Amino acid sequence: MRKFISWTLLILLLIGGGMVYWKYYFVFGEGVKSGVLNYAVKKGNLFKTYEGKLIQEGFGSNKTGTGLTSNQFEFSVENDSIYRILEVNSGKVFDLHYKEYKGVLPWRGNTRYIVDQIIQMRDLKSGSF
Known part of the structure; x- marks a missing residue:
């Protein structure tokens, strides 16, 4: 009996x-979001985490019948150096790998999406976005 309980607990x-x-x-x-x-x-x-939001080109709808909303990508960042780059470049266009x-783990961030790399960063040009 003891062996059965041990195996059951292990499984x-x-x-x-x-x-x-x-x-x-x-x-x-x-993937990559821009x-x-x-x-x-x-x-x-309790856990201080790095959070961010991208506004994507175009419009979408979260639910049927709610009208148009902007496409937003909310994300978390684990790496301090990536956060420092994002922190001082608000308003620029980013391609972020996530x-x-x-x-969600509370010490990893508030979202299921974790940005781990900045692929590209560029200034916002008139006529785009």
Whole structure:
């Protein structure tokens, strides 16, 4: 009986660990988003994290019947050096590489999207965006 309980606990522990990994550490998707940087801030109650928002070209709708809204990409940043570049370049056009996770960890940021690289940064030219 003791052996059965030990094996059952081990299996449950492995399944639980796998579920935690899949939810919070497995990279579900990655890609590049482009847009004008609206803001980059450091905020949080217990864990201070770096957050930002890109305004993307075009219009979209979050839900049916709500009308038109701007396309916004809200993201978190783990790396201090990336945040410092974003912090002083608000209003410029960025191409940001991000990783998407299925869950949010409070010390990683407020969003499922974590920017890990700046691909390109350029000034906003008249006529675009």
